[in-house]
Amino acid sequence: MKKKSITQYLGYILFAIAAFMLIGMFNNTAKLARTSKYYEKEVYPKYQSYDQNNDYLDGYVTAGSGFYDKDPIYTYKQNDPAASDLEFSLNIYRARFTRTTYSLYFFKKQSTSDGFIIEIKDLKYKGTDIMDLNRPYDSQEIPANLFRVYLRFDPAVLPHVKESDTSGAYAYTLSPMYPAIVDKSLLQIDKDGTLAELIEIRIVHVPLDYEKKPIEDSKQTLFVTNSDGNKFYGDAPIYAHDLSLTKDKYEFSETEVKGTTPTEEEITALNLSYNKLNLSPYNGGVVLSTVIITVIVIIAAYFMFFNKLVVAKIQEKRAEKRLAAKQADSMQPRQHQEAIFEDIDEDSEVLDVDFDDSEESKK
Numbered sequence: 001m002k003k004k005s006i007t008q009y010l011g012y013i014l015f016a017i018a019a020f021m022l023i024g025m026f027n028n029t030a031k032l033a034r035t036s037k038y039y040e041k042e043v044y045p046k047y048q049s050y051d052q053n054n055d056y057l058d059g060y061v062t063a064g065s066g067f068y069d070k071d072p073i074y075t076y077k078q079n080d081p082a083a084s085d086l087e088f089s090l091n092i093y094r095a096r097f098t099r100t101t102y103s104l105y106f107f108k109k110q111s112t113s114d115g116f117i118i119e120i121k122d123l124k125y126k127g128t129d130i131m132d133l134n135r136p137y138d139s140q141e142i143p144a145n146l147f148r149v150y151l152r153f154d155p156a157v158l159p160h161v162k163e164s165d166t167s168g169a170y171a172y173t174l175s176p177m178y179p180a181i182v183d184k185s186l187l188q189i190d191k192d193g194t195l196a197e198l199i200e201i202r203i204v205h206v207p208l209d210y211e212k213k214p215i216e217d218s219k220q221t222l223f224v225t226n227s228d229g230n231k232f233y234g235d236a237p238i239y240a241h242d243l244s245l246t247k248d249k250y251e252f253s254e255t256e257v258k259g260t261t262p263t264e265e266e267i268t269a270l271n272l273s274y275n276k277l278n279l280s281p282y283n284g285g286v287v288l289s290t291v292i293i294t295v296i297v298i299i300a301a302y303f304m305f306f307n308k309l310v311v312a313k314i315q316e317k318r319a320e321k322r323l324a325a326k327q328a329d330s331m332q333p334r335q336h337q338e339a340i341f342e343d344i345d346e347d348s349e350v351l352d353v354d355f356d357d358s359e360e361s362k363k
Helices: 006-049 055-063 264-270 284-330
Strands: 066-069 074-078 086-103 107-125 146-154 169-173 180-183 197-206 220-226 238-240
Touching (some): 006 086, 006 284, 055 066, 055 107, 146 180
Parallel strands (some): 220 238
Antiparallel strands (some): 066 086, 074 086, 086 107, 107 180, 197 220
């Protein structure tokens, strides 16, 4: 057999690494899709009753693999249409989430992070209910009104937060379906664990043009709650200056929750909402996608590295069979036809031929 070169072995190694990464990426993507499937099937149907109970928020936090304190650490309710065009309920809950990552795509690694949830619901604008509780899950319809929420932190400048219209602000589109989760991934500002304090929440109305595109120049601040008493946006918005979200307000101490997740006794004592996230009913997609990509990788490996060897082996076998057939044919005994001589009977008639000695015969 021909000895393989170093280049060929290097090719095998690189292909194996690429195959491992490809299978891992598909596997991770399928795992992430399980959460979306869980939300679609088990959480979103509860949204229709979001104005009656907290079942939707409970499921939403469960889908994020977390739990929260049902007693808000901050609350504000604006239900006076004369005071502002926007009516709403604002609640902030302390929460803890377990983040799952995978080393080398397959080795699970979990970490916990305390933080808080900003819930804004019971929305009405100019007297019209804009909660849209009966909207289809996959609706792409652009709402008639667009609202944004701006969060301002102290220290004012966070290196990983994009600048908006205020220093150190973080903006997101207001949707009651998706309460904002603010944890250490956003709050941490340096490696030693220093956390930024949220010092302001601002709600802004952004009008839309006839094509339902936002008109940024005409946006209007409707509500501001902060902890520093500043009024950066004139006197038109409603202001509240009682926001206080220091670290001790939203972190769970070890005396409250000893482990990563709460026990039944801790759930009852602290009035927590916690349900263990179970994604096993949605593992079918993970298995199917992993099997498909593995089969594709095996087929690719076959044609790249083994097809020539297999074809050569088949041709060698065929040649051996042909040679064996020829050898077998050459070994077969040959048949010979022998001449047969018969004795002439003495009584048989003998013809005498007379040759004339003539000139013609001489010729």
